[in-house]
Amino acid sequence: MMTTQNPPEHYPITHKIVPTFYFVGVTTGQSSINKVFPRWAQALGRPDVVLEGVDCKLNDDPENYRRAVAQIKYDPLSLGGLVTAHKINLLNAARDMFDYLDPCAQICGEVSSISKRDGALRGHAKDPITSGLSLDAIIDKGYFGRSGGDILCYGAGGSAVAIALHLINKQSAGDRPKRFVVVNRSQGRLDHLKQMVDSQQTDIAFEYIHNQDPVRNDAIMASMPAGTIVINATGMGKDTPGSPITDDGVFPEHGIAWELNYRGELDFWHQSMAQAESRHLLVEDGWLYFLHGWTQVVAEVLNITLTPETFAKLGELAADLRPPLVFRGAK
Ligand SMILES: NC(=O)c1ccc[n+]([C@@H]2O[C@H](COP(=O)([O-])OP(=O)(O)OC[C@H]3O[C@@H](n4cnc5c(N)ncnc54)[C@H](OP(=O)(O)O)[C@@H]3O)[C@@H](O)[C@H]2O)c1
Structure with missing residues (x-):
């Protein structure tokens, strides 16, 4: 047409x-x-x-x-x-x-x-391609198989959907996390993500959590295994003030903290940088x-x-x- x-x-x-x-x-x-x-x-x-x-x-x-x-x-x-x-x-x-x-x-x-x-x-x-190219540059091939880490994604908007689809499409099991835990403020975005996931065939276990309480977000993060990639896809720290977690939130050991933005207050990036040494974290921002x-x-x-x-x-x-x-x- x-x-x-x-x-x-x-x-x-x-x-x-x-x-x-x-x-x-x-x-x-x-x-x-x-x-x-x-x-x-x-x-x-x-x-x-x-x-x-x-x-x-x-x-x-x-x-x-x-x-x-x-x-x-x-x-x-x-x-x-x-x-x-x-x-x-x-x-x-x-x-x-x-x-x-x-x-x-x-x-x-x-x-x-x-x-x-x-x-x-x-x-x-383009996001499944662009978020995928960015994530693939952060982690080595076989990262999830080797580290045993999962994904914890705060925010279930466009970027979260794209990252999820990128991982669903990974051919090799070692390139797919066992679990993808996603937390969002509104239920609608979680439903939208679930709809996309349900339309695909995947062995990744998706967990959808409706929450915007940073203290509960800390607890969710504390429950994730070592090596987990924690993503701030909420826009907090750039589009809106703050961070989805508190300063007391503890990152998964040997994990990766990925702030999707590269400008703004970037509170989540600063929170993860504060633990980079003690928790052996790789901290990334959104420039790539x-x-x-x-x-x-x-x-x-x-x-x-x-x-x-x-x-x-x-x-x-x-x-x-x-x-x-x-x-x-x-x-
Ligand atoms: N570096 C780059 O080039 C690049 C590329 C892509 C994206 N980004 C950035 O990444 C961020 C996300 O992008 P997007 O396209 O996915 O945005 P989006 O579609 O607006 O999604 C953001 C999601 O985060 C949720 N949210 C906001 N505050 C929350 C909180 N406190 N707890 C839980 N969930 C919360 C929102 O929930 P509601 O449903 O309640 O609104 C919304 O679903 C944006 O800031 C964007 O600028 C950067």
């Missing part, structure tokens, strides 16, 4: 005079991509393309998501964009406006990439995830083949723009 060129009257479209790539997020002005993007556009031979942020509130009015999608769909120079934090809500609000959804978008019920080809509006869920996430979507929107060499080059171009991450010390 092809996109019609006539927008519905209730979505006023701005006719851009330069090719525009949108970034739909929460606090887009603060992202490193604003400085990184012009370098990448130049390096990819598209210096004419500009980046424009669209800030939406978390769980915004569905009409705001539809308006953002309509702008891309109906304005010829609006090339596409990247969606963060609103991946599930945007697709829920605007599913009928897409002409094509890739299999991951259909399975995960989310879109992180909006692009156009031959007049058709396309949505992709940022690079994979953006390069995959930029390549899709600009119709560029992303080779490992191109990725490496774009990573180098961004490196000095990474915000400094300095551990503020144990409390």
Whole structure:
């Protein structure tokens, strides 16, 4: 099905005079991509393309998501964009406006990439690829078989769904955790994740916990085996203040703490850094995830083949723009 060129009257479209790539997020002005993007556009031979942020509130009015999608769909120079934090809500609000959804978008019920080809509006869920590339860079092959660790994921939003699907799809048993424990504030997101998991065949035991009490989150973390990867996929410490755990929470020994963000207060990252030595933790942030996430979507929107060499080059171009991450010390 092809996109019609006539927008519905209730979505006023701005006719851009330069090719525009949108970034739909929460606090887009603060992202490193604003400085990184012009370098990448130049390096990819598209210096004419500009980046424009669209800030939406978390769980915004569905009409705001539809308006953002309509702008891309109906304005010829609006090339596409990247969606963060609103991946599930945007697709829920605007599913009928897409002409094509890739299999991951259909399975995960989310879109992180909006692009156009031959007049058709396309949505992709790149996160299973990008979170997977990031996680695979953190752990060695056979990590779960060797360490006996599980996954504890705070937050059951788009990223959690993507990480879960990435692990479900691992061919070798040693690359799959035995358990994937996920904790979320709203029951709806847990149901959404469960729906995705139930549509797949997997031997990973998923446990869904409806909770937002940090003290209970500490207790859940304390019950996880050594080697467990604890993920902060709540957005707390960037999109909202705080951390899903308290300062008293004890990380699994020889585990991995993965904060999905690379900017903001990053309380969870600081909490895990405080235990890096005593609990023999590997502590990671979201910079690599940022690079994979953006390069995959930029390549899709600009119709560029992303080779490992191109990725490496774009990573180098961004490196000095990474915000400094300095551990503020144990409390
Ligand atoms: N480095 C990168 O490039 C990169 C890439 C992807 C994602 N991220 C970051 O990772 C974070 C998660 O992304 P996402 O796309 O998965 O966002 P999302 O879809 O908004 O999911 C966040 C989830 O966390 C839950 N939550 C919030 N506070 C909680 C709490 N105290 N306890 C338990 N659950 C809580 C929310 O629950 P409700 O259902 O109640 O709202 C929501 O389901 C965002 O901050 C995003 O910026 C970074």
